[in-house]
Amino acid sequence: LNKKRIEKMLPSEHKNKIFDIDYQKYFDLGYRTLFFDLDNTIADYDTHKPSYQTMTLFRKLKKQGFNIVILSNNKGKRVDKFSKALSVEAYSNLMKPLTFRLKRNIKMDQLDNSKIIWIGDQVVTDIKLASKLGIKSILVDPINMDSEKWYTTYFNRRFEKRRLNDMKKHCNTEYKALKLENR
Ligand SMILES: [Mg+2]
Numbered sequence: 001l002n003k004k005r006i007e008k009m010l011p012s013e014h015k016n017k018i019f020d021i022d023y024q025k026y027f028d029l030g031y032r033t034l035f036f037d038l039d040n041t042i043a044d045y046d047t048h049k050p051s052y053q054t055m056t057l058f059r060k061l062k063k064q065g066f067n068i069v070i071l072s073n074n075k076g077k078r079v080d081k082f083s084k085a086l087s088v089e090a091y092s093n094l095m096k097p098l099t100f101r102l103k104r105n106i107k108m109d110q111l112d113n114s115k116i117i118w119i120g121d122q123v124v125t126d127i128k129l130a131s132k133l134g135i136k137s138i139l140v141d142p143i144n145m146d147s148e149k150w151y152t153t154y155f156n157r158r159f160e161k162r163r164l165n166d167m168k169k170h171c172n173t174e175y176k177a178l179k180l181e182n183r
Contacts, residue, residue, distance in 0.1 A: 070088060070089070075092060117136050
């Protein structure tokens with residue numbers, strides 16, 4: 001891949017956890033919708049309800065004025081549990097890395113892509129998809145990689161390693177500034 005395409009795949013920030021993000025900063029910049037990936041971003045695959053800390057964060061973010069949507073490739077049941085417990089909307093069964101379902105949801109909800117922040121743990125699905133749709137993204141570290149399905153480990157994480165290496169090679173300044181070597 002050439003430098004331009006790699007640059008497009010860079011997240012705007014890289015944080016360890018969703019709790020480390022300065023959400024107020026983004027609100028002040030005009031962002032109004034937060035897309036949260038579910039698996040390994042909000043909770044690992046073995047956890048079936050949000051933690052107390054997550055409940056508190058989401059309550060605070062809604063109070064701040066954010067509209068929140070949970071995104072997942074998982075089917076309804078798991079995602080519904082989280083969206084109910086956190087009282088936020090969810091887009092499930094998204095078929096990432098395809099974009100048509102997500103695009104349809106965005107259109108139905110009349111969201112403005114330039115006012116969305118997408119928070120996720122995967123470079124090759126979350127960050128890449130966000131960039132494809134012109135959505136700003138923040139990369140977080142996966143909560144527990146051991147809980148992942150074998151195909152995530154095998155395909156996505158392997159591609160991710162390659163992309164991270166490309167970033168290191170072609171966009172070294174950004175790579176260092178984003179502390180991507182810590183991943
Ligand atoms: Mg994930």
